[in-house]
Amino acid sequence: MKKSLWQKDIIRSNFKTLNKDIDVDVLIIGGGITGVTTAYNLIDTKYDIVLLEADKFFNGTTCKSTGKLTYLQDLKYQDIYNLYDFETAKLYYEAQKDGIKLAKKIINDNNIECNLIKTDSITFTTSKKEVPKFDCERKILDKLNVKYYSVSNDLNQKDIKSLILVKNTYVFNPVKYLNGILNVIKNKDNISIYENSRVRKIKKENNYYVAYVNEFKVKAKKIVVSCNYPFFTIPGFVPFKTYMEKSYITATKVDYIKTISGITSNYPTISFRYHVDKDENYFIYLNNSSKLCDKLNYKKNYNECVNTAKKITGKVANYKWTNMDVMTNDFMPLIGRVSNEEKNVFIATGYNTWGMTNGTIAGKIISDLIKSKKNKYLKIFNPSRGMTITKFKNFISNTVISNTKAYSFNLIKKNPSWYKNKACVTKINGKRVGIYFDNQGNKHVVSNICPHLKCFLTFNEEDKTWDCPCHGSRFDVFGNVVRGPACYDIKIDETKE
Ligand SMILES: Cc1cc2nc3c(=O)[nH]c(=O)nc-3n(C[C@H](O)[C@H](O)[C@H](O)COP(=O)(O)OP(=O)(O)OC[C@H]3O[C@@H](n4cnc5c(N)ncnc54)[C@H](O)[C@@H]3O)c2cc1C
Known part of the structure; x- marks a missing residue:
């Protein structure tokens, strides 16, 4: 995949891949601005923390953003005012101002050159x-x-x-900023950090949760899902x-x-x-x-x-x-407890392309929840907030129409000229597959169905990836997942086909 301007500044720490079962107080899944800021806000507590990153640090959304820290976000305040009320717009504005203040404090306190x-x-x-x-x-x-x-x-x-x-x-x-925070937290005794450790599943067992990373398990009392798009549908119903x-x-x-x-x-x-x-x-x-x-x-x-x-x-x-x-669909992020039932699983997503401020404030809100402290922004960002008629209309015009389009158009067959005979979608033994022919003429066959919610994948001839037009998962031409929410590969064992 193409690298952003910022990614030339990544300082590699070469953290290990998770290689054992562990037992912690707090598991943070995902090392973008949300996960790293949450860890930063928890680092001076008594909690044992583990931070798991699916990829190498830093390849996620934060590191490909335009890196603006601003409270003027297109015409956001009227969107919120029209759907909710002035009080909600005011709290959102204050949250953005606090997000800027917090990021600046982190930069100043730790002399981060960013x-x-x-x-x-x-x-x-x-x-x-x-x-x-x-x-x-x-x-x-x-x-x-x-x-x-x-x-x-x-x-x-x-x-x-x-x-x-x-x-x-x-x-x-944003990469220099995250490098700086990671540098502060990695030297603390109460945090372990692992890269190339994708969480594929979480199960609840009595009073704790078990997260599965390959053949290893992380047992945690509290889980922060800060992976941009949660890899599960229930609880939270994010899709x-x-x-x-x-x-x-x-x-x-x-x-x-x-x-x-x-x-x-x-x-x-x-x-x-x-x-x-x-x-x-x-x-x-x-x-x-x-x-x-x-x-x-x-x-x-x-x-x-x-x-x-x-x-x-x-x-x-x-x-x-x-x-x-x-x-x-309601212009507001989803930050807080994933549902009223799961009191110890927290999500932070839906920043509507304003994640430098919202990801920073999410790190504060979630760490406050973990510390049982009050946070005035919780009520506006609560992921379980209710549905209204306008929100439902937005749900139809955004979520339903997008997903229907993405599910029903067989785009790759409609537009073969885009791919210059480099890729095609076909069926082998009744199964829908994608085939990519590399420059040496080698053929790479993968499943064409996204393991997340079963959308068909389209070929991205610029990055040489198979991309999900519904929820954004991406896979390389060998079938390895390179971006969630999907957390399983799309490899096919051709010997078995
Ligand atoms: C084009 C564009 C420009 C933008 N510009 C701005 C801007 O100027 N200002 C602004 O405020 N916002 C901007 N944003 C928004 C901002 O970039 C995002 O909202 C924010 O970076 C999201 O941060 P995050 O921590 O949630 O996700 P990420 O930065 O994506 O971090 C999530 C991490 O979780 C990891 N992960 C995923 N799944 C798993 C798993 N199963 N197990 C373990 N780890 C996992 C990923 O590898 C990733 O590293 C922009 C967005 C876009 C699309």
């Missing part, structure tokens, strides 16, 4: 139709006492129909509350920077920021955001992103990559 820069943040639109929404957002920002501006000196405003600018937001390098969104991103070396980052309010989203590291400046540009089941012509989407970045900078991008995140 290219943190203060920037202005803008939300803008080039569509006249969006303008009334900006007026509405301004009214809510007024009520929240947020100071904002409607012009920016840093932008050519010729095509911009409306914009909102706020100050005191930040951008950083029914969410859908996936994917975007294409480029980073291009430039000889100037501006202290501004921005995002459009309307689909398909465009987002940008600048990054400064020693003598290298980059312009980071994101476009072609869509629901996972749409825009599956990966090559075309990459090309569009690269070409537009070239038009803006005059240069060819040095990095290109994709990323996806879990979106909720």
Whole structure:
């Protein structure tokens, strides 16, 4: 898979793969911003902790994000206000501000060098139709006492129909940030950390849980599921509350920077920021955001992103990559106890592409729950919050329509030209398989059905992976799972076929 700009800065610690049964107080599953921040917040307690990462650190969503730490998140406050009320929008705003404050405190307390820069943040639109929404957002920002501006000196405003600018937001390098936190926690006596240790199943036994990693077991009193998309459906029913969104991103070396980052309010989203590291400046540009089941012509989407970045900078991008995140039907993350019944299993997901602040605050909320401390944000993020008519409508238009599209279109057969005869889907002995022919003419046959919830997989000719258009699982051409929620491979033993 293509690497992001940040991943060149990963400092390898070479943690072991889980190689024995262990018994702990708290098991944290997943080493992205959520898992690592939760561990950080628990490290000075009496608890014995284990952190398990399926892959090597750091390859997850956090390390492929655009790394903005901001409380201006497109037109989020009116979405929340319209679906809930002002109080909920206010608490969400306070949570984002606290997320920024906490991340800055972690950076300062531990002298983490992560290219943190203060920037202005803008939300803008080039569509006249969006303008009334900006007026509405301004009214809510007024009520929240947020100071904002409607012009920016840093932008050519010729095509911009409306914009909102706020100050005191930040951008950083998320990999350097996570490296820094991991460095602090790995030296503590009460935590063990393992890589290449994918949890495949959790079972409840009396008053504890058992997590299975290959042939080994972790027995834990409390479990934090911080793996971006939980690998189980029940409890929590996350696939029914969410859908996936994917975007294409480029980073291009430039000889100037501006202290501004921005995002459009309307689909398909465009987002940008600048990054400064020693003598290298980059312009980071994101476009072609869509629901996972749409825009599956990966090559075309990459090309569009690269070409537009070239038009803006005059240069060819040095990095290109994709990323996806879990979106909720009510615009609010799911953070807290997975269900009312399972009091000791915690999830944190559904950040709607704003996980730098929400992942940080999730680490605080979940560690507070584990320590039996109160947290004022729990009530707005509670994963068991109820259904309303509007949420149900969003569930139909997002989750149901996306999954129906993804299940029912046999995309690979519809668009064989994308794959230039490199891959196909067919049936062998009645079973649906995907076949990839490598450059040496070797044939790699894998199952074409995602082990998570049985969606058909599409071939991603850019990354050479089989991708699930429903929930985002990915597999290499040999059938190894490289991204969840699926936690089983799709290898086929051809000798048995
Ligand atoms: C294109 C794009 C741009 C974005 N830009 C921004 C931004 O600028 N600002 C912002 O605030 N947010 C941004 N986001 C959102 C943000 O990146 C995510 O919300 C956040 O990184 C999610 O963090 P996480 O810890 O939940 O997941 P991850 O970072 O994905 O971490 C989860 C970890 O769990 C591991 N794992 C998975 N399954 C298992 C298992 N079974 N066993 C063990 N380990 C497992 C994975 O390997 C992974 O390392 C962006 C998202 C996208 C898609």
